[in-house]
Amino acid sequence: MNNIQEEIKLVSGDKTYSAAFDHTDTSKVFLDEKLYEFKVLKEYNDNVSVISVNNKVFTVKINQDDRDSIEILTTGFGYNYEIKTSTSSLLEQFVRQSGKGKNKVNGIVAPMPGMVVKVNCAVGDQILENDKLVIVEAMKMENALGSPLSGTVKKINAIEGKAVDKGTVLIEIE
C-alpha cells in the first residue's frame, strides 16, 4: 500500500467507512483496509452501470453531486454516503462547533407530490411526536403525516385542497 494517494471517509447514518486509493491504479479501492478491485463491465444512460467488485456483479445507478455526496441505487435499495475528505472534515468540525449544523427540517415535509386534504392543527398548538397533523392524498391514497418531533406548531404552509410538491415543508414545528 505504498501508492496510497488519498484517504476519505464515507458516512452513512451512524456508519463510517475509510477508503484509500492507489494512485497508480484507479481500479483498486481499500475500504477499511480491505482491497476491492473494480471492473466497469457496461455503461448505460442515466449514470447506470454494471460494475464488478472483486468479481461480484452489481447493476447500480450512481448519483453524485458537487457537494461530495453519493447515492447508489441498486434494485430495491438506495444507499447514501457523505464523502469527507480531510479538508471537508475539518471544515465540518468548524461549522459544527459554530453551531451551524446541516439544515435539519423541523416539521413535516411532503414525502411525495400530492394534494393536501386536511390540516389537523393550528399555529401555536402543542403537539407530540407522531401526532398526525396533515393528510395528503397521492396516487389515490390518503396519507396521514405524523410529526417527527414534539413541540409547538410554528407555521402552516399546507392549504387544504392545494397541490404540494415533494419536499415541501407543510408544517413547521419548533
Add this chain to the structure above:
Amino acid sequence: MNNIQEEIKLVSGDKTYSAAFDHTDTSKVFLDEKLYEFKVLKEYNDNVSVISVNNKVFTVKINQDDRDSIEILTTGFGYNYEIKTSTSSLLEQFVRQSGKGKNKVNGIVAPMPGMVVKVNCAVGDQILENDKLVIVEAMKMENALGSPLSGTVKKINAIEGKAVDKGTVLIEIE
C-alpha cells in the same frame, strides 16, 4: 393541397412514389396523392423511433445520409429509398445520359466479414452467371459465392486464408 411546398420522388427498386408536403404542417405527407398523418410517439437512441402513420404504429430505425437516400428498418425487413428532388432528377438524367451511371459493382462482393477459404478461378477465365467463384467462411459456415453476371475474370482480390471485410470486392468481372 394549396400549401404544397415541394414534391419529391422515392425510388425503391422498380417502384417510384411521389411525395408532397404541406409546408404549414410537417406532420402531413401526401404519397401518391393520399394523405398520411404522422405522430412521433417515442424516440430512442440510434435513430430508432415509434411513429404512428394514420394511427398505425411502426417502430423503425431511420438511416439517412447526405446523399438523399433513406433506409428504414422494421423488425425483420429493410427498405431502401433513393430520394429524387426535381434538381437531383435532372442531374441524374444528365449523368445517365453521359454514360456515368451509379457505380454498379461488376463482380463478387463479400456479403459479410469472413475468411476466404478458396478461390475457384483465375484472371482471364470465362465465367457464367451464378458460377461459384469463391468460398468465404463466416460464422462457422462456408458460403460459395456466385457471380452476378457472365463475363471474364478481370482481377482477383481475394486471397485464400485471408480475412475480408463486408463489402470488399473479391473478384472483378467484366
Add this chain to the structure above:
Amino acid sequence: MFKKILVANRGEIAIRVMNAARELGIETYAVYHEVDKHSLHTISADYALEIVGDTPKQAYLDAAQIISLAIENECEAIHPGYGFLSENASFSKACKDAEIKFIGPNEYAIEVMGNKTAARELMQKAGVPIVPGTKERITDLDLAKEIANEIGYPILLKAAAGGGGKGMRKVEKESDFIDSYDAAQREARNAFGDDTIYMEKYIVNPKHIEIQVLADEHGNCIHLAERDCSIQRRHQKVIEEAPSTVLDEKLRAAMGKVAVDAAKACQYVNAGTIEFLLDKDKNFYFLEMNTRLQVEHPVSELITGVDLAKEQIKVAAGYPLPFEQEDIVISGHAIEARIYAEDPLNNFMPDIGTISYLRNPDGIGVRVDGGIERGDEVSINFDPMLAKLIVFGQDREEAIEKMDAALSSYKVVGSRTVIPFLKAVMQSDRFRNHYFDTGFIESDFDFKVLDEMKENDEEYVAAIAAFAYNKNKNKKKVTPVNPTPSDWKSKRLNNMREF
C-alpha cells in the same frame, strides 16, 4: 370473431389484453393521452388513437370520446381492462347503445354488484353468506355507533362504491368512529364521487380468498377455483397465489358453487371474481364482486390452463364456453408478486423517478406482465405498479423457489421497489409454512429483515461509492456543463418511516 377491438386502458393490462386479441387474429387499438404517448401500451398496439382531456385520468374516463373513436375506427368491441371504465355501468350501457360490444358484464350486473348495499341484499337472497353489518348507507352516526356496538368492535367502514382498499377504515374503538368515518367518506368522495359508507364486522385474521368465475351468453357459468390474496398492505394486494393452501377439494367445491350462484344471481356474463373472507374455522363471507378482469388473474390462468383474457373476448363475441365445470382441472402452483415502485423501508411510500435500467427475469415458468420499459418514467399520474411477476411451479415449494430466484434476477434501477420485500416474504417461514392472513404485513412481517438485506451488500456498495468518487474526482475539477445541481437529493427524504 371481431376484426378490431379498442382497449380502453393503459399499462400492463392493456398490453395483456392486446396480446390475447392478437392471438385471436384481432387488430388492436390503443388509446393514449398526450402524457402517455410514449408508454408501452401505446407503442405495443397495432393502432394508437389519441384521447384528450385536462388530465390523463379524465381522458381515460371519457366514455363518450372513447366510444366515438371506436365507431370512427370501426372497432367492434371495447375491452375496459381494470380500473377506469371497467366497472362503470353506464359505460357498458353506452357501448350497447352504440352497438359496440362491451367486453365485460351488462350494466345490471355492474350496477348491482358495484353498490355494496344492493349487492349484499342480492347475495343474501341468493344464499351467499355475508358478513354481519349495515345493509344501508350510514346516515345517522349515533345509530351507526349503536349498531357497531351490537356487532362488536373492531368494525370496518367501507365505501359503497369502493374497491382496492380505497375509502376503507378499520375502527378499533368507539372513540375513533367519527374520525375514521370522516376520512373514509372523504376518500370515497374523491376516489369515486360517491361518499356512501356502510359498515360491517371486522373479521379478525381472515384469509382473503376469491373465486374466479366465467360465464357466457348461453347460460353457462363455471368457476376456475380460488386465489389466495391475503398478503396486502393498505388493504391492497401485493402477493397472490393459486391454489390456496387452506382450501381442500370440498371447501373449493363449496365456495365455487356459491360463487357461481352469486354470478347467476346478477345475470353475470364474462369474467368476474367473487371475493370472500375466510376465517380460521373455514367460514367464508361474501366481500364483494369485481365485475371485471382482475390484476391477479394470471395465477388462475397458470393453474387451469385457461387464458382468461382470450375467453373474455370469445365470450363477448358470442362464443359458448369451450369447457364445462368438470373440465377445469387445477395442477401445479402459481404465485404473483406485484412490482411496485414503492419503498418498503419507508412504509411502502410510492417512489417516482425514471426507471433508468430495467431487466425482467425470464425462463421456464416465469411470466412478466409489464407496463414499462427501460428509460420510462414512473409518474404520479398513475398507480405505481411497474409490472406483475408471475411464476408457475410443479408445487408450491418450487413456485416459491422460482419466485425467489426470479426476484433476484430482476433489475430495476432508478426508483426504489418492493422487490427486496417480496424476496423477504418468499424467504419467511410464515409464508413458506402458509401461516399468514391479511394482517401479515401489518402485524407479522419483520421489517428488520429488510434492513439486514440492505446491510448485506453495504460493504460492497460503500466500496462502489468510494470507487465512483475516485473516478469522478478529476472530472469534477472542470466546470460542469450543467451547473445546476441534479435534483436527486431533493427527491430523497429521510425519517419518513412514521407518517
Add this chain to the structure above:
Amino acid sequence: MFKKILVANRGEIAIRVMNAARELGIETYAVYHEVDKHSLHTISADYALEIVGDTPKQAYLDAAQIISLAIENECEAIHPGYGFLSENASFSKACKDAEIKFIGPNEYAIEVMGNKTAARELMQKAGVPIVPGTKERITDLDLAKEIANEIGYPILLKAAAGGGGKGMRKVEKESDFIDSYDAAQREARNAFGDDTIYMEKYIVNPKHIEIQVLADEHGNCIHLAERDCSIQRRHQKVIEEAPSTVLDEKLRAAMGKVAVDAAKACQYVNAGTIEFLLDKDKNFYFLEMNTRLQVEHPVSELITGVDLAKEQIKVAAGYPLPFEQEDIVISGHAIEARIYAEDPLNNFMPDIGTISYLRNPDGIGVRVDGGIERGDEVSINFDPMLAKLIVFGQDREEAIEKMDAALSSYKVVGSRTVIPFLKAVMQSDRFRNHYFDTGFIESDFDFKVLDEMKENDEEYVAAIAAFAYNKNKNKKKVTPVNPTPSDWKSKRLNNMREF
C-alpha cells in the same frame, strides 16, 4: 447441493443455466472474454470472471484456464452449456481430475458418441437401427465412390466430429463427389480440427425426430418424449416442436425405448439427446447423440413440466431422478423458434449490427430465452442467434396462434431477422397441416410470401421515408457534426440472393 457453480458458456444458454442454479440456491459464476464483458450473460451472473485469449473463442475453449478459475473461486461444478467445451471428453476428464463436477456425461460417453464411426458401432451392438453407410473414415476415394454407388445416390458426407450441419454435404451424383468431399473435409478441419469424413445413405424427405433422455448416477434412465426439429436451413434447426404430430403413443414408446437403450449402452449420465431420422414409413434411424443440453430443450420442458437444466445440476450433485418413466406425462404443445439475425430474403445470410431496439414478447405461455438486450451488438464472433422464442398452448393450433402473435409483438430493430420468415411458416398450410420434412425450407417454402409481407407495409414505410426526409431537410442544411457519411450503406448490399 452445490453452493457455487461456474458456467463455461455465454449467451442465452449461460443465462438459462444460471436461472436454474439460482432456483436451487446456487451462486453463479460467469466467464467472459474482454469483448464479452458487457454481454448479458456476464452481467446476469452473481460473479463474473474474466478469461483471456487471442480470440473470444479461444478463451471459451481454454479448459485449463477455466478449471483453474473454478478452483480459485471454490466453484464445485462447471456447466458447459452447448457448443464450446460441452462435448469435449478431455474437458470432462480434466474436471474430474481437478475434483470439480462436470455437469454432463463422463468422458467415455462423450468420446464414443462424439466419434460417428465408434458411435455407429456401439449403437448397432445395442440394437439401435442405423442408416446404411460407411462405418469407417473415408480414405480411399475410389472405394468410397464404389460404396456410394452401392448405397445409391443421393448420399450424405458427414464429419465424424461434426454436428449442427457443419462439415456436412449432400451429394446428388457421382461427378459431384470429389468437390463435396473436399468442402466437407475443409469445413470439418476448420470447425473441429478433425477432417475425418464418413458417408451414409441420404434419407429422402425424412423427419428429424429426437428423443430427450435423462439419466442419473444411480442407474435410472428415462426419456422425455420427442422433439420434431424438421424445419432446418443449412442443416441447422430453426423451428422445433414437441410433441411431434407424426408419432403416436406406440411409436413414441418404441423410439423412447431405443433412446434409453442407446444412452445405457454408453453408460450415459445427465441429459442427452438421441437424434433420429424418421422416414415416411415410420422407420427410424439413429443419426447421432448430442451429449449435452440442446438449444431446443425448452419444448420438452414445457410439455413434461421437467426443468432439464435444474435436473442436470441435481443429477450432477448426485441426486437420483425424482420421477420414473411412468411419471412423465406429456400435455399441451410447445413450439420453439430461433430468432436469428439473418436475412431470410437473402438466403439467411447473417446480418450483423447494433440491435438498437429490442422488445421481447410476453404473456401467458410465452417464454423467451434471450442472450442480448437493447443496444447490444451482434458481432461475427459468435452465432447470430439472438434469442429463442418458445410458446406453450393447450394444443398445436393454440401454440401456432400464440407463436404467430408473439412474433408480431417481437420488436428487433437494427438488423434483419428471421422473424418474418418464422411468421410465414406459422401461417403456411404445410406447417399448419403438419405436412413437412427436413426439406421444407429448401424445397417447399414459398419465399415469395416474404416479398409479399414486405410489400404489405411498403406504402406506409415509403410515407415514413418521405416524412423523415421532410423532417430532416432543414437539419441537413447546417454543417454536419460528423462529416463522414455513416456506414450503414456500405453494410447493405443488393443482389445477394444467389451466392
